[in-house]
Amino acid sequence: MVRKMKKGQISLEFLFIFILFLVLLTFSIRNITFSSEHSADMLRIQVSEEAKLFANTVSNAISQVYAQGPGAKTTEYFTFRYLNDEYFLTRAFGMDGTPQILVGYKNGTYVAILDNANQTINVNETETTKKNYFWSRSLYAKDLSNNTSIYYPNNTIGNHTGIFVNATDLPSTLRIVVEWNPDRNESWIFNSTSGELRINLNVGG
Numbered sequence: 001m002v003r004k005m006k007k008g009q010i011s012l013e014f015l016f017i018f019i020l021f022l023v024l025l026t027f028s029i030r031n032i033t034f035s036s037e038h039s040a041d042m043l044r045i046q047v048s049e050e051a052k053l054f055a056n057t058v059s060n061a062i063s064q065v066y067a068q069g070p071g072a073k074t075t076e077y078f079t080f081r082y083l084n085d086e087y088f089l090t091r092a093f094g095m096d097g098t099p100q101i102l103v104g105y106k107n108g109t110y111v112a113i114l115d116n117a118n119q120t121i122n123v124n125e126t127e128t129t130k131k132n133y134f135w136s137r138s139l140y141a142k143d144l145s146n147n148t149s150i151y152y153p154n155n156t157i158g159n160h161t162g163i164f165v166n167a168t169d170l171p172s173t174l175r176i177v178v179e180w181n182p183d184r185n186e187s188w189i190f191n192s193t194s195g196e197l198r199i200n201l202n203v204g205g
Contacts (some may be wrong), residue, residue, distance in 0.1 A: 044092040047082040048131065051111045054078055055136035058109040058197075061178040063139040065201060073179035084170035089113065093132065101170065102155065103197075104162025105188070106145040108137035113167075114157065121158050140201060144186065151188045163190045163197070171195030 057078050065072040082088045089099035097117030104110055112121045113132045125131045144150060145160050155164035175196045186202040 040091055040094075043082075043088060044129070047088060047092045047113070048134065050080070050082045051113060051134040052136065054080075054083065055109040055111045055134050058103070058176060058178075058199075059136040059138035061176055062105075062109070062199065062201065065178045065180050066138070066140040066203065068180075070180050070182050070203075073177070076176040076178075077173055078176060079173045080170050083111075083113070084167055084172070086168055089167055099167040100164065101167050102157055102160060102162045102164050103188075103190075104145055104151065104160055105138075106135075106143050106160075107141050108135055110135040110145075110160065110162070112157065112160065112162075119157050121160055123160075140203070142203075144188075147186075150186045153190065163188055165190060165192065 057076055061074050061076045064074050082092075083101060086099055089095060093099075093113065093115065095115040095117070097115045100114040100116055100119075102110075102112040102114060102121070111134045113134075114121070121133050122130050123133050125133070145162070146156075148154055148156060148161050151161060151163050153164055154161060157164075169192045171192070173195065175194070176199070177196060178199045178201070180201040180203065182202065184200050184202065187198070187200045189198045190196070191198070
């Protein structure tokens with residue numbers, strides 16, 4: 001009788017421990033899932049802020065040169081933390097393919113974050129999870145979004161043309177050189193070897 005009670009007590013204790021283990025395991029899985037989703041949301045915000053800041057930096061440099069007039073030149077430096085990192089971009093935007101970046105100009109600099117498996121630019125998107133287009137106004141009011149001849153390397157996605165590169169081709173720190181040389185054509189040239197973006201304005205040209 002005593003042995004049966006002990007066996008029953010041991011079985012009951014084992015069952016209680018097993019149920020407690022399942023509850024803790026379920027809670028841990030749900031907590032990890034929530035944390036993962038939350039961190040992806042935070043990462044997307046950080047990537048978006050960097051894309052906007054990059055567009056601002058280029059537009060501000062263009063505005064400075066435009067305001068100073070012909071012969072003006074300026075150099076800026078921009079350090080990437082997220083836009084050149086394939087892991088961060090694929091996780092932030094749930095990409096299936098290779099992250100790519102399009103940089104162009106339409107009355108200001110635009111930066112589009114693209115997936116080569118789904119090259120869609122959501123220009124007027126307000127939902128954070130779908131927004132992949134970031135724009136910053138400049139004093140130089142000119143639409144260069146449909147001019148394939150000035151960008152190198154270039155591509156056109158929808159109605160937007162610009163410098164088009166794989167995200168991993170961007171350097172850790174990009175040197176941005178903007179000048180207004182009336183004797184040269186309008187141009188946006190990215191050199192991945194030197195880590196330089198060189199822009200020439202030809203106002204009225």
